[in-house]
Amino acid sequence: MEQEKRNYIFNQPFFSLNTKKYREITISEPFSAVFYEFETEKHINRDKYDNMFMVCIPDGCIDAVFVKMENRIRLEIIGTPLSAKPLIVFPDAEYFGVRFQPGIFFPLKVKFSSINSFTDTETFISDISDEYKILGENIFKSESLEKRMGFILDFFEKLNKTDYTVNKIVYEMLNLINISNGNIDMKEISEDLCYSERHLTRLFNSSLGYSPKTYVRIVRFQYALNKLTENADFYENNISDYIQELGYSDQAHFQREFKEFTGITPKNFLKFLKSNREEKI
Secondary structure, three states, rough: OOOOOOOOOOOOOOOOOEEEEEEEEEEEOOEEEEEEEEOOOOOOOOOOOOOOEEOOOOOEEEEEEEEEEEEEEEEEEEOOOOOOOOOOHHHHHEEEEEOOOEEEOOOOOOOEEEEEEEHOOEEEOOOHHHHHHHHHHHHHOOOOOOHHHHHHHHHHHHOOOOOOEEOOOHHHHHHHHHHOOOOOOOOHHHHOOOOOOHHHHHHHHHHHOOOOHHHHHHHHHHHHHHHHHHHHHHHHHHHHHOOOOOOOOOOHHHHHHHHHHHOOOOHHHHHHHHHHHHOOO
């Protein structure tokens, strides 16, 4: 059964902290993705933002990142973390990355390159083919984010969809969870897709490296995070009154999950949004 499609909500609020020339573009076709670029300072100060600099939070996504440093181009693959995780960041470097919606990945012609092998990891690919080296060189020869984005999209246009997407059933599972904003259980998914819960769980685990229940938690959290980000002033003094609206049954559950996934409390996250907004004015 073909499901209604919903563009995925991307939230990585700490990626632009203490960087130079940060810019991003979000697309919805041929798949949902965020393209971003930035440069790093010669001396990285992780303390400036209470150690939140380049902290990656659970989003279910895989990022492919090209890094130019001392005239050398590296390729990094960032799999979704399962809790807040600070990333390795090189000083005085130029970065270009693409964050793919869950279920879409950057195809690598190297050993152990299945999507589940990158979950909760940060991997630098040491041996890339000439094709990827040329792609990286073309990206950094261009000074336009739009043109850099075009090189990636042209690259994907030459591929078959099966080269960069998970199994169709897993893709439908991801979409059902997205549509529900993380408020769905395996029984509902099983009934909708007409497969047993056990079979679907096994298929999902083998494809992505984590369980569908974990993805439900991630999507629910990302939905709440997006609500807080878009309406920070509204929620600042009364989060507890809107716990169910944010997708949680009680405040303790929300507080616990939010702290696990971001490393900070919802209250401190709202303070972070406010101070970051004021700094940009």
